[in-house]
Structures are given as C-alpha cells and as structure tokens.
Amino acid sequence: MPAKPAWPPKSLSRLFVEEPLRIDSDILITGPQAHYLRNVMRMAEAESIMLCDDLTGEYRATITSIGKRQLIARVEQKYRNREVVPDLWLCAAPIKKDRWYWLVEKACELGVKRIQPVRTERTIIDRIKPEKLRAHVIEAAEQCERTALPELSEMASLQQTLDNWPDDRHLFFADERLHEGEHQSGFAEQLHNHPGPAGLLIGPEGGFSDTENAAINAHPRAIAISLGPRILRAETAALTATAIWMAHHGDWVE
Numbered sequence: 001m002p003a004k005p006a007w008p009p010k011s012l013s014r015l016f017v018e019e020p021l022r023i024d025s026d027i028l029i030t031g032p033q034a035h036y037l038r039n040v041m042r043m044a045e046a047e048s049i050m051l052c053d054d055l056t057g058e059y060r061a062t063i064t065s066i067g068k069r070q071l072i073a074r075v076e077q078k079y080r081n082r083e084v085v086p087d088l089w090l091c092a093a094p095i096k097k098d099r100w101y102w103l104v105e106k107a108c109e110l111g112v113k114r115i116q117p118v119r120t121e122r123t124i125i126d127r128i129k130p131e132k133l134r135a136h137v138i139e140a141a142e143q144c145e146r147t148a149l150p151e152l153s154e155m156a157s158l159q160q161t162l163d164n165w166p167d168d169r170h171l172f173f174a175d176e177r178l179h180e181g182e183h184q185s186g187f188a189e190q191l192h193n194h195p196g197p198a199g200l201l202i203g204p205e206g207g208f209s210d211t212e213n214a215a216i217n218a219h220p221r222a223i224a225i226s227l228g229p230r231i232l233r234a235e236t237a238a239l240t241a242t243a244i245w246m247a248h249h250g251d252w253v254e
C-alpha cells in the first residue's frame with residue numbers, strides 16, 4: 001500500500017451520508033466517498049472518520065472493513081447536534097459555471113440556510129445541474145465542518161421568487177444603481193433596523209433590467225441596499241452581502 005499522505009490532517013475526514021446515523025449502526029460507504037477514503041486518504045481499518053447525516057448531527061465512526069469498492073464504518077460517538085443554521089437565503093442569478101460553483105461554495109462556508117438560483121432576463125445560464133450543485137455544497141460543508149447542508153432550491157424565475165416570497169422575510173435587494181439616487185442608509189444601518197429572517201437578491205453579470213428593478217422595488221418586503229460606489233462582480237456582491245449579514249445577524253458570535 002503506497003505511503004500515507006505527507007500532510008497528516010489535523011482533523012478527521014468528514015463525510016455526509018444519506019442515511020440517518022445512530023450509535024452502533026454500521027454505515028456502508030461506497031462510490032466516490034469510498035474511493036476518497038481508501039485511495040486518497042489511504043485510510044486503514046480501526047481508523048476514525050467523522051460522519052454527518054444532515055438530520056441528527058455529527059458522529060465519530062471507526063472503519064471496520066475496507067473492500068476494493070466499499071468500506072464499513074461503525075458509528076461510535078455523537079460529537080455535535082445538527083446546527084441551527086442562520087436564517088439567510090441567498091437568491092442569486094446563476095453566473096458562469098466556475099464562478100457560480102465558487103459562489104455556492106463561499107455561501108456554504110459563510111453559513112447560509114438556502115441557496116436559490118433565480119432566472120432573470122440577463123441570466124446566461126439556463127439550467128443548473130442539481131446533482132453537481134449538491135456535490136459542491138456537500139464538499140464545502142465537509143470542509144468547513146458544517147453539520148447541516150444548505151437547502152438547494154430549484155431554479156425559479158425572478159417573478160416566481162417575488163410572488164412566493166414569505167411575508168415574514170426581509171428581501172435585501174443588492175441594487176448597484178442605488179448610490180446614484182437619493183441618499184440612502186447604508187446596508188449596515190438597514191440590517192440594524194431589520195433583524196430577523198432575510199434573503200439577499202443578487203443580479204447576473206449584466207444586472208437587473210429596468211423592469212426587473214422596478215418589480216423588485218415594488219415588492220412589499222424589498223429593501224434596496226448599496227454595497228458601495230463600485231460595481232462589484234455578482235459573486236463579490238453575493239459574498240460581501242452574505243458576510244455583512246452574518247456579522248450582524250448570523251452565528252459568528254456566540
């Protein structure tokens with residue numbers, strides 16, 4: 001068996017599994033996850049891994065058998081309950097694939113509750129591969145040690161998103177043209193004045209059309225926010241707005 005990786009990981013490998021976990025249950029690990037543990041991490045029997053089920057929480061498990069294409073791990077100790085995820089939705093027009101996957105990974109790391117792709121007039125991506133998006137989100141959650149996965153919504157049009165918006169949720173609309181208009185209070189002040197469940201709405205590379213801008217501003221829960229005088233790329237705007245919201249209302253401080 002080739003040598004183990006030179007970098008002994010400070011933390012144990014973490015995997016999200018589909019089935020609910022409980023102490024003393026045996027978990028069958030197959031497919032890419034088995035390949036990763038066996039061939040990349042060079043794991044051996046009796047070594048430990050962390051397992052999450054996105055339902056009950058995070059457990060330490062011990063590998064009890066390693067086959068060519070599958071491993072079995074025995075769940076032994078519960079470490080953490082599934083976390084309470086800060087109640088922020090990121091509703092963004094999908095952008096070019098690699099940037100979109102980057103944005104989704106950052107949103108996961110920053111702790112969003114839901115990622116909602118929004119189709120707008122200038123959206124250049126017309127289909128999201130749900131299974132690929134889920135794989136990116138799971139990988140990000142395993143790396144950043146979330147015990148809950150972000151919810152992933154189907155792509156919806158802007159109008160559907162506005163029509164179905166919950167009454168109890170603020171809709172912070174990142175409007176790059178806001179600073180041209182009348183004086184507005186900054187995002188931080190808007191956040192301070194509007195605690196509670198929220199969503200961020202970010203446009204595509206080409207921005208929202210005038211019609212869309214008007215429709216969003218007409219929504220009763222919409223709060224237009226500026227992210228400064230410069231035009232940010234969509235992924236920068238999404239990341240920045242998410243981080244600012246998290247710093248105010250997220251779980252970054254106990």
Ligand code: SAH
Pocket residue numbers: 173174175176177201202203204205206207208225226227228229230231232233234237238
């Ligand atoms: N239409 C713009 C580009 C849009 S940037 C242009 O003139 O080229 C993509 C999205 O990022 C925008 O739709 C908006 O939601 C957000 N965004 C970018 N810069 C912003 C800013 N300074 N303030 C608020 N939102 C911003």
